[in-house]
Amino acid sequence: MSKRSDMTETKNWSGQTLVTADHMLFEAPRSKHFMTGSEVLKEAVKRCTVDASVSYPITPQSEAAHLIGELWAEGYVGVYFRGENEFGVMSEVAGCAMAGARTITTTSGPGTLRAMENFAQWSGTRIPCQLILMARGINSPLTIQPDNLEVSYMLETGCQIWYAENVQELFDMSIAAFVVAEKPDVHVPIITVVDGFFVSHTRESVMLPEDDIALFPYDPNRAPLPAIDSETPPGRFLRDPFVMKSNYISYATHASWQWEIRSAVERSVPYARHYLKGLVHVTGDADAEIAFVACGTASYQAKEAHRELTKLGIKTKVIKLRTIRPFPEAELLEALKGVKTIFVPEFNVVGWLEKEVKKCLYGKCDANVVGGPRVAGGMSMPAEAILREVMEKINSGKGA
């Protein structure tokens, strides 16, 4: 078993040379590979000196969970086990992280909803664990196909939420996520979202650094809350909730704590901006009056639509949101300067991103927001569907 005590100043337990996130993400030479999102997550975890991972199978994240298990067998991950269900998994992740371990897990759709109570508990206990969420439809009715409705349930858990567009971004983001989540002034959990199948099962080219380097281990001594030692009496298994101590201090702390968690998420902004090279990425025509605001695969589909609209002489830009929590308000408003019509293409029935965008723009931007096109239940969104939405809106009454 890989142990912390096997590490030296320069090497981790598997003999990988310890490097900073800046070196890993920006400086280390890279070479081309051709692999799926599940496979690339294994490559990311391999380079992160991960102490613990807990898994439970559910499509489409089963392969990723399985591959992290292989990393454990190969000696790259300290502890790996299967939980009894997703609720168990997320509870056990909390336990690992509270004990001071760099911890990662993966889940999808119904698994996310089953584990729901834990995500608020994660942020409430300020653990810097990472969940890779491979979005899939929730049971409305049962589907295994991609649909990101589940993300709307995660928005107010107090966790950071990042959204990766493709296999490459999944690799880079999941590495950066640990580093940002573990900053002492942030120290809240992070959820890295990708669309199931569209990223998890899609094989494409990706640039990776060599696998003989890995991030420095997580240092729980820098955490704003001490790690829990459950082995030295009196053993503890959770952080005492404030309510258990019915005194003035505990009530006062509780009153401010939830605000503090959200402030901590906001404090991640400069770090996220650095490691992600911006909270939003803008492509297309800088002077366009039509913009697509999207995240994940929807932004890829919007880029495909932009290419077709360019051929028709219609200028558009794609504003890809890379963080959802914190919501990149300043960057979005800046990118929308001069834009008159905003389309928000989404892979869910409720339009949660449209709501987020409208809330952000209220009173600050006059652009018209069109919530759509929208597909749900596992449907794909061809560029043709986006084109039709745009043509109908800008060419009203004349058809597509």
Added chain:
Amino acid sequence: MSKDSIKIRMPALGGQGAVTAAHIAATAADTAGYYAVSNPFFGAEKRMAPSESYARIGTVPVYDRGEVIYPDIVMIYHPQVITMGKSYTMPFYAGIKENGLVIINSDVDLLTDHDKKVLSDLNVKVLTRDFTQFAIEQAGTELATNMAMLGALFGALGTVGKPAIEEGIKDRFLKKYTASGGTATLDSAIEKKFQKKMDLIQKNLDTASAAFDLTVEWCKEVGFEQMLDAPTPH
């Protein structure tokens, strides 16, 4: 006139290896210098249930993801896709673009007069052939049907050569491969059949190669022209 990118839809039945074929197709195209992406789409994983996969190949970056709704090429791996509607789109050629191609693995002509008229009006060429029988003749197993279909695809495309296909097949069978339980079982079944993995690869290569040659000839006969721009260095 050829295009800067094409989309391929492969409706098949679970167990036929269409997911594997799409991955090999994309790997081969990537090797040949294209931007390429592949992905599967399926419901419950079981033999004979509908299972589709897709490959997108272009000289420009490919952003499009998920199901291919407007394909340039449709490859039907099993007659039941057509006869029993085991597909995510009906009719099986729904959304096909002008000047496209349909490859059907069947020993009989499954197209109605209406189908033929629709496809002919779009100038879509149809290659119907019993690629399962072809695979049995070439490799001694119906499990190589997907390799025959793959060879036919690249024979028709003309811009991804046999060395790149070989690279794709080797990448799939020589590297450690992540697969579901069902696929892993099939892998192990076919490996036992061939005793040695290299035999398996060689048989697969031979099957793909023979189907490649056959389709090149067919393209000349029916006047099917180069569909995809040649790869450019990127």
